Amino acid sequence: MSDSNQQPRRRIMPARRLTLLGSAAVIGSAIALSGPLGYGRLIDQAWAAAPSQGEQGPTGFADLVAKVRPAVISVRVSVDEGDETDMLGPNGEPSMQGTPFEKFFRQYGFADGPQGKMRRHQMITGVGSGFFISADGYAVTNNHVVDHAKSVEVTTDDGKSYTAKVIGTDPKTDVALIKVEGKSDFTYVNLDSKTPRVGDWVVAVGNPYGLGGTVTAGIVSAEGRELSSSPYDNYIQIDAPINKGNSGGPTFDTNGNVIGVNTAIYSPTGGSVGIGFDIPAPTVKMIVAQLKDKGVVTRGWLGVQVQPVTAGIAEGLGMKNAAGALVDEAKPDTPAAKAGIEPGDVVTAVNGEAIKDSRALAGRISAMAPGSSAKLDILRKGESRTIAVTLATMPNQQEKQASSDDHGSGSARGVPHLGLSVAPAEDVAGAGNKGVVVTTVDPDGPAAEHGVQSGDVILDVGGRTVGTVAELRDALSEARSAGKRDVLMRVKSAANTHFVAVPIG
Incomplete structure (x- = not known):
């Protein structure tokens, strides 16, 4: 995906972006550390003290790579965009739409992600990675690699190419299952059922920038990462360099088991800065089993x-x-x-x-x-x-609650301890008949600091249902008498209902 010059919002660091690892048009350069405290020297010192390769870890990854690389494939897709569409970026990179990362880009100010419109009836080629999980040709890749693909071609490590078909995809986790027909002796690898530990060695194999099979090594940097992309965020963060085109490629532990599937990087330019994210193998294993059985995922x-x-x-x-x-x-x-x-x-x-x-x-x-x-x-x-x-x-799409923005004038009264004025909901047009409507909010008050906005409806306070200003004040007084520093309010906003803890001390 191409970068945008627009600066991210909120507390995200300047120039950092989350990037899906599709194909790209430029090749980055590597930077090596040096000096007395360089990375290579630290590794040498640690491994020099290791009693043996089998007990503490390998002194190199050549044997591991020779074992697993034949199972890793390059995935090339062709998309006929038909009418004007946003499916791919200007460099043939998969867009964020329909992926778990669409919400992330919208949250930080990229309304449609860094992609542009395409001309009609233009065939676009995108490149990603994948790996075989069975001898009869089942392979895993990312949903955003094969989404909307008219044709899928895979190339194995020995340079042979095969046509593949998409068995099923799961946009919520960005996992896809594809199949190569007519052969039953593909080299394949296993999806691990365990979560790796932070600090474990990992090896990533893929097809960055369409160059062909490439291997990088690093460690697990963190686990359980959330990217605000879906309710099922649980990514493994690794520092093994991965780049565009690595999407769908595997990350291995030192035993040759797949611990995750490369899906995104955090980067100022789209190139690796050592912050990559993998879908955990147990998640992939569960999704793939359903895709193979039914072609869809039910939750x-x-x-x-x-x-x-x-x-x-x-x-x-x-x-x-x-x-x-x-x-x-x-x-x-x-x-x-x-x-x-x-x-x-x-x-x-x-x-x-x-x-x-x-x-x-x-x-x-x-x-x-x-x-x-x-x-x-x-x-x-x-x-x-x-x-x-x-x-x-689980329904395919949750229905959103509708709420009117016209709350009328009503008869409002202040609640100074919270920094807001309220009125009974039944006195405010369009607010329903339950709770009290927030009519004004002191921007410097405790309610505003905790996200309460004008138009919100307070349904209960401290477990007590409130429908009048007097009931709201009684509930606050009861919480204070009980020695509580915060009161829990259930609030209905424009689209949902949630709890807010507001200080009352």
């Missing part, structure tokens, strides 16, 4: 809107630790609503497995089969209980 669905439990929220709920997923809303006629899950419940475990935050809950539920039963451990008003729920199939 379990609970039907709740959740948010992480922050320190302020934990204080408001009387929890000792800030952990779990706080339920903002259980959608009507969903498995959650039918099972009796309520706003304010905190999901702490699923089938006995602890839930760290809302993202962990989404990942755990989505990994379960629709129709299966799950036992949720929840905390409700300080009491623990277990609720059994039967999961449904």
Whole structure:
């Protein structure tokens, strides 16, 4: 993808961008470290003390590379863009649309990502990477590599080319499964079922810039990375140099098992700066099994809107630790609503497995089969209980709640401790008949600092339903009398319902 001169917004560092690893038109140069504290010397010192290759790690990667490289392929796709479209960037790079990274680019000011329109009926060629996972020709690559492809051709390490077909794709995780027919003796590699440790050695193999099979080495830099790209973010961060064209290529551990699939880099120019992201192999393994079986991915669905439990929220709920997923809303006629899950419940475990935050809950539920039963451990008003729920199939597209921006004038009264004025919802046109509507917000007050905006509807405070200004003040007074420093409010905004912890001390 081409770069944009527009500066990213918010707290992202200047000139840094998240880039999908499609094809590109330029070749970067490598920079080697040197000096007494150089990277190479540190490696030499560490390995010099190692008792043997088998016990502590290899002194080189040549044997490993010779073993796995025949399974890695170059993936070349042709796209007939037809009418004017945004499917590919001006250099033939896959666009972000339809990938987990579209939201990221929009969040930081790139409305459509760094791509442009294409002329009609022009065949565009894109290049990525992939790898065989079976002898009969099944191979893994990225969804953004083969998305909208009219034809797919793969080239193996020995230079032979084959036609492949797309078996299925999963845009939410950016995984795709392709198949080469007519041969049953391809060299293949295994997807590991374990998550690597931070600091483990890794080797990335791929087809950067369309040059052909290339190998780089590094370590696992971090795990569980979130890129705000989807509810299922759980990327492995590595520092092995990977570049455009590495999309879909594998990253191996020192035993030759695939620990992740290269999918994106963080970079000022589109070239590697040592920050790359891999889809974890266990995730790929699960997705590929469904694509092979059904051609599509189905996910379990609970039907709740959740948010992480922050320190302020934990204080408001009387929890000792800030952990779990706080339920903002259980959608009507969903498995959650039918099972009796309520706003304010905190999901702490699923089938006995602890839930760290809302993202962990989404990942755990989505990994379960629709129709299966799950036992949720929840905390409700300080009491623990277990609720059994039967999961449904996740809808393809969640419906968004509509809300009017016309809140009328109403009869508003101030709540100085929070820095806002409110009016009963039933007195404000278009606000419904539940809660109190925020009519004005002091920009320097505690409510504004925690994201409360004019037009929001406060539904309950400290677990108490509020419908009048007096009820709101009574709930605040009760929280203060109980010695709480923060009060937990359930707020309905334009598109959703969520909890906000606001200081009242």
